[in-house]
Amino acid sequence: MASLLNQIFGPILERLPENNRLERIWILAKVDFKKRYYDSGLGLIWALLNPLLRLAVYTLAFAYIRTSRIDNFALYLFPGLLVWLFFMEVTNSGMTIMKAKRYLIENIQFNWIDIYLASAGSAFIGFCFNFVAFFIMSTYLEVYPSVYTLWFPLLMINILLISMGFAIILSSINIFLKDINHVWAIVTLAGFWTAPIFFTIEDIMAKIPWTVYVHPATATIVNLRKALFYHEQMDWHLFAVGWIYAVVVLFIAYLFFKWASPYAIEKV
Amino acid sequence: MSQRETVISLRNVSKTFSIKDANVDSIRDRIFNVLKINESRKIQALQPVDLDIKKGEFFGIIGRNGSGKSTLLKIIMGAIRPDQGGIVDTTGKMMRLSLAMGFDPGLTARENIYVNGSLLGITFKQIGTKFDEIIAFAELEKFVDTKVKFYSTGMRSRLAFAIAVHAEADIFLFDEFFGGVGDLRFKAKSDKVFKERMLGNKTIVIVSHSMQIIQQYCNRVLCIDKGKIIGVGPTQKMINIYKEEIKKR
Numbered sequence: 071m072a073s074l075l076n077q078i079f080g081p082i083l084e085r086l087p088e089n090n091r092l093e094r095i096w097i098l099a100k101v102d103f104k105k106r107y108y109d110s111g112l113g114l115i116w117a118l119l120n121p122l123l124r125l126a127v128y129t130l131a132f133a134y135i136r137t138s139r140i141d142n143f144a145l146y147l148f149p150g151l152l153v154w155l156f157f158m159e160v161t162n163s164g165m166t167i168m169k170a171k172r173y174l175i176e177n178i179q180f181n182w183i184d185i186y187l188a189s190a191g192s193a194f195i196g197f198c199f200n201f202v203a204f205f206i207m208s209t210y211l212e213v214y215p216s217v218y219t220l221w222f223p224l225l226m227i228n229i230l231l232i233s234m235g236f237a238i239i240l241s242s243i244n245i246f247l248k249d250i251n252h253v254w255a256i257v258t259l260a261g262f263w264t265a266p267i268f269f270t271i272e273d274i275m276a277k278i279p280w281t282v283y284v285h286p287a288t289a290t291i292v293n294l295r296k297a298l299f300y301h302e303q304m305d306w307h308l309f310a311v312g313w314i315y316a317v318v319v320l321f322i323a324y325l326f327f328k329w330a331s332p333y334a335i336e337k338v
Numbered sequence: 339m340s341q342r343e344t345v346i347s348l349r350n351v352s353k354t355f356s357i358k359d360a361n362v363d364s365i366r367d368r369i370f371n372v373l374k375i376n377e378s379r380k381i382q383a384l385q386p387v388d389l390d391i392k393k394g395e396f397f398g399i400i401g402r403n404g405s406g407k408s409t410l411l412k413i414i415m416g417a418i419r420p421d422q423g424g425i426v427d428t429t430g431k432m433m434r435l436s437l438a439m440g441f442d443p444g445l446t447a448r449e450n451i452y453v454n455g456s457l458l459g460i461t462f463k464q465i466g467t468k469f470d471e472i473i474a475f476a477e478l479e480k481f482v483d484t485k486v487k488f489y490s491t492g493m494r495s496r497l498a499f500a501i502a503v504h505a506e507a508d509i510f511l512f513d514e515f516f517g518g519v520g521d522l523r524f525k526a527k528s529d530k531v532f533k534e535r536m537l538g539n540k541t542i543v544i545v546s547h548s549m550q551i552i553q554q555y556c557n558r559v560l561c562i563d564k565g566k567i568i569g570v571g572p573t574q575k576m577i578n579i580y581k582e583e584i585k586k587r
Contacts, residue, residue, distance in 0.1 A: 097449075332419040
């Protein structure tokens with residue numbers, strides 16, 4: 071079971087030219103991901119089983135208890151929910167990463183950005199497992215992929231970069247303000263209800279249109295839903311918003327990291 | 339020795355820690371303390387030091403507890419930065435070894451070896467060729483896939499030492515690490531390998547309270563007390579100065 075990750079990603083890595091940095095990020099991400107499932111009986115199977123069961127519950131709940139004006143509401147809901155859970159996981163684990171990886175940064179010289187990349191990479195592996203579950207379920211419910219599904223990887227990379235930017239900013243602030251996690255819990259709660267996860271983008275645009283430019287996940291969620299659920303062409307305006315957002319956040323993250331990282335060992 | 343390349347160079351390096359009696363690490367404290375005078379105390383952990391360490395040197399740092407030895411080591415490592423104006427210049431891959439060395443207790447020996455190795459810049463292929471040798475050296479063949487948290491202290495330090503002698507770092511910083519590794523038999527084995535592979539080839543900076551180790555291995559020694567450098571010089575001379583300093587107290 072433990073070699074499942076190697077079986078999936080190993081051949082890809084073997085075909086790439088030997089690159090220590092890539093390998094380093096990969097091994098850090100892999101052990102991080104494995105640690106989460108290490109002690110459970112079914113091991114890595116949970117990574118797939120968990121979202122599949124969750125999706126089954128949503129499907130049953132929305133089919134029998136709450137009828138929605140949208141068909142297959144669980145499939146409608148899931149892309150948004152997964153994007154938001156991924157964003158939360160990357161930012162929450164990134165916030166305390168300096169402390170968690172202190173045993174490494176204190177003893178070996180390397181580029182500290184790599185541990186953020188690995189942490190986001192680890193969450194990204196889980197994110198991919200979730201979407202495998204999504205595709206299994208959507209095939210079962212006879213919602214098949216289309217040509218628009220091909221945009222999917224680009225949208226995932228977009229939210230990965232945004233999440234990583236936020237993780238770096240938060241971890242830099244966390245060096246000086248230890249209780250930033252409580253503030254962040256409230257911010258992400260507000261983020262959940264202002265994103266088009268349960269609501270439609272039309273609802274959001276009618277009441278709070280400006281959040282499209284402020285919310286880190288709205289652009290990705292809308293386009294992901296178009297690609298995976300509605301099978302429509304992307305909203306190019308939102309696509310551009312998402313990528314400009316990623317560039318701006320990463321630039322701010324770079325400034326924060328430069329300012330705070332020299333104090334990481336002293337203050338953490 | 340003087341012909342050799344300088345691999346660690348410190349210029350005007352000092353370190354002052356700012357210690358606050360009231361802890362203002364939270365948002366609440368920041369708000370409530372905004373009108374209060376900042377009651378931070380400055381503690382100079384290290385007074386300005388200039389130092390050059392050459393390639394292949396075995397350099398010792400001695401001093402009493404709390405004298406600033408580990409602070410100096412962490413500054414060399416780049417883990418903490420010196421006060422403004424100080425310049426730290428190092429050449430080559432560096433690895434710090436302490437008893438609580440870079441192991442994640444939740445990972446197996448195999449995983450820890452790959453993590454440590456790849457952080458040191460070694461590719462998976464290279465780690466693969468050395469892997470069996472590292473495990474055999476550490477005498478952990480039966481525990482390769484056991485989590486390190488189940489290891490005894492002896493097993494951990496054997497693993498740490500095995501990684502260190504096989505690691506391709508250029509500079510090793512031993513923080514109270516050397517001399518505490520394994521039983522008598524393992525000690526004899528590690529001493530032999532240490533002398534063959536590291537002595538003279540690698541640059542080693544060691545912080546230790548063991549005058550025996552300092553005397554046996556070091557070419558040069560720095561003596562430090564209360565953050566002030568007492569002197570840098572030949573091993574025996576500096577050990578004598580250190581002993582006199584202790585008698586004065």
